[in-house]
Amino acid sequence: MTAGRVLDTGLQLLDRQLVDRSGRLCGKVDDLELTEPDEHGNLYVSGILCGPGALLLRTGHTRLGSWVRRMLPVAFDNPGAVIVIPLQRVSDIGSHVTLSLDSEQVPTFAAERWVREHIVSHIPGSGVDAPR
Amino acid sequence: MKKVVQITLGVLTAIGGFVDMGDLVANAETGARFRMNLAWVVLVGVVGIVVYAEMAGRVAAVSQRPVFELVRERLGPGPGLVNLCASFFINFLTLTAELAGVAIALSLVASVHYALLLPIAAFLVWLVIWRMPFERMERLFGLGGLALLVFAVTVWKLGPDWGQLFDAAASPHIPRDETPFTYSYYAIALFGAAMTPYEVFFFSSGAVEERWTERDLALNRANVLVGFPLGGLLSLALMASTHLVLAPRNISVDDLSQVALPAAFVVGKLGLAAALIGIFAATFGAALETALSAGYTVSQYLGWQWGKYVKPREASRFHLVVLLAIAGALLFALSGVDPIKVTEYSIVLSAAALPLTYLPILVIANDRDYMGDKVNGRLLNAVGTVYLIILVIVSVAAVPLIIITKGGA
Numbered sequence: 001m002t003a004g005r006v007l008d009t010g011l012q013l014l015d016r017q018l019v020d021r022s023g024r025l026c027g028k029v030d031d032l033e034l035t036e037p038d039e040h041g042n043l044y045v046s047g048i049l050c051g052p053g054a055l056l057l058r059t060g061h062t063r064l065g066s067w068v069r070r071m072l073p074v075a076f077d078n079p080g081a082v083i084v085i086p087l088q089r090v091s092d093i094g095s096h097v098t099l100s101l102d103s104e105q106v107p108t109f110a111a112e113r114w115v116r117e118h119i120v121s122h123i124p125g126s127g128v129d130a131p132r
Numbered sequence: 133m134k135k136v137v138q139i140t141l142g143v144l145t146a147i148g149g150f151v152d153m154g155d156l157v158a159n160a161e162t163g164a165r166f167r168m169n170l171a172w173v174v175l176v177g178v179v180g181i182v183v184y185a186e187m188a189g190r191v192a193a194v195s196q197r198p199v200f201e202l203v204r205e206r207l208g209p210g211p212g213l214v215n216l217c218a219s220f221f222i223n224f225l226t227l228t229a230e231l232a233g234v235a236i237a238l239s240l241v242a243s244v245h246y247a248l249l250l251p252i253a254a255f256l257v258w259l260v261i262w263r264m265p266f267e268r269m270e271r272l273f274g275l276g277g278l279a280l281l282v283f284a285v286t287v288w289k290l291g292p293d294w295g296q297l298f299d300a301a302a303s304p305h306i307p308r309d310e311t312p313f314t315y316s317y318y319a320i321a322l323f324g325a326a327m328t329p330y331e332v333f334f335f336s337s338g339a340v341e342e343r344w345t346e347r348d349l350a351l352n353r354a355n356v357l358v359g360f361p362l363g364g365l366l367s368l369a370l371m372a373s374t375h376l377v378l379a380p381r382n383i384s385v386d387d388l389s390q391v392a393l394p395a396a397f398v399v400g401k402l403g404l405a406a407a408l409i410g411i412f413a414a415t416f417g418a419a420l421e422t423a424l425s426a427g428y429t430v431s432q433y434l435g436w437q438w439g440k441y442v443k444p445r446e447a448s449r450f451h452l453v454v455l456l457a458i459a460g461a462l463l464f465a466l467s468g469v470d471p472i473k474v475t476e477y478s479i480v481l482s483a484a485a486l487p488l489t490y491l492p493i494l495v496i497a498n499d500r501d502y503m504g505d506k507v508n509g510r511l512l513n514a515v516g517t518v519y520l521i522i523l524v525i526v527s528v529a530a531v532p533l534i535i536i537t538k539g540g541a
Binding site: 012014015016017018024025026027028030050052055058059094095096103111112115116119120121123125126127128129 | 195196197201204205208209210212262263431434435436437438442443444445446448449451452501502
């Protein structure tokens, strides 16, 4: 990967909406993974962290954040989930961040899947396309 | 005809915002108590919401990003969360009042106590959100709310001295038996009702639901320029009709059935029927608007899939939040809380959170990253900035005024 693009991460990357390759909404840029500094002391963004655990850690709630990050995968039967989306999976950065993944492949989808399987799909009409 | 129908998003948003349960009572009450001395506030509010809803709709059309995504993105997670909690709380109180309003409107026809109809009202609201396509919902309740135009007919039929009515509105003063505090309290209630944040949450999310693009910017403008002034007109008509009919008879408005009185007095049975249909559609529309906004704000803050444009199972968490909000509001309404007091507080409290919603809209509407060359012009920025200052003043004054006036008593 080239060092190509320079962004103000605070203004142009953090807290933006993640969109999968078919246009589904699939999370937020809750935090960023950075590389070790190179010989000039420059840091590079290597991945996007998403999920409430990452958000809590970023905003300084370290204890609660790491607890949430440990517990969520257990609660939603998704052990070992890695919440880093490598930058290679990012296809575009604009007013939202487009991924070259399906939303099902994003680790935080586990909670959506859990609610779908345990609650929403039991209500009649949940799979009906809204006619336009 | 197609063009007329396309502005129903603005019409429903405005009716839900301007003439929902709280405003029906607040406008009627201010008309009876303050006569036309607070009419100017409605005008100030209309201009404010037109300016900001246009920006929010334009951002949504150009970038597909609705308002609460902008809030999280520009304020950051901390202040964004404060806004989320405040907005959710206000939404919840308003939804409670709207459910009560729907039930009361039904009970005026069915002659059973409204509490018995509350579960039916809540179920109907949920069912419409679960099954009815967004556009059909918007047309049904937006156009149904237009039955409230009967209040404009009422004022017309009374044939008031228009010059005198206009003069009364143009030279406002504080009535003798009111204090500056109660006057300001009701001014903030009216202003807060006009600029209530769920209007921009709903309007911008609706623009995304309807897949607006840069080509629909004229449609966006038409929606705000027709919808919100119409909402303002309806609330002024309501105020004038109670001012003309109820104030001279010393009738004060404390429940929803009295709101319909002027129409019944002046236009007769047909007027009463139109008023009841209008009140039903407006409160039902506002219930849809606030219940959906509960889902929109939470989902957009956390990045979940939301919206009625996908199958319900594909936006599971969004639909779960909406369902829980409706169920919670139903329980709260059933607990016997006074729905009118609930809305009054919620409107004034919402005024306290207004800048947190409108500042990010103003900032993003100037961001070329989002907007390309569709950023605000200078005039719009000047007006937007003036309104932001007003919003900050209003937000600081809101809570002390609740305490000083003991809720407008």
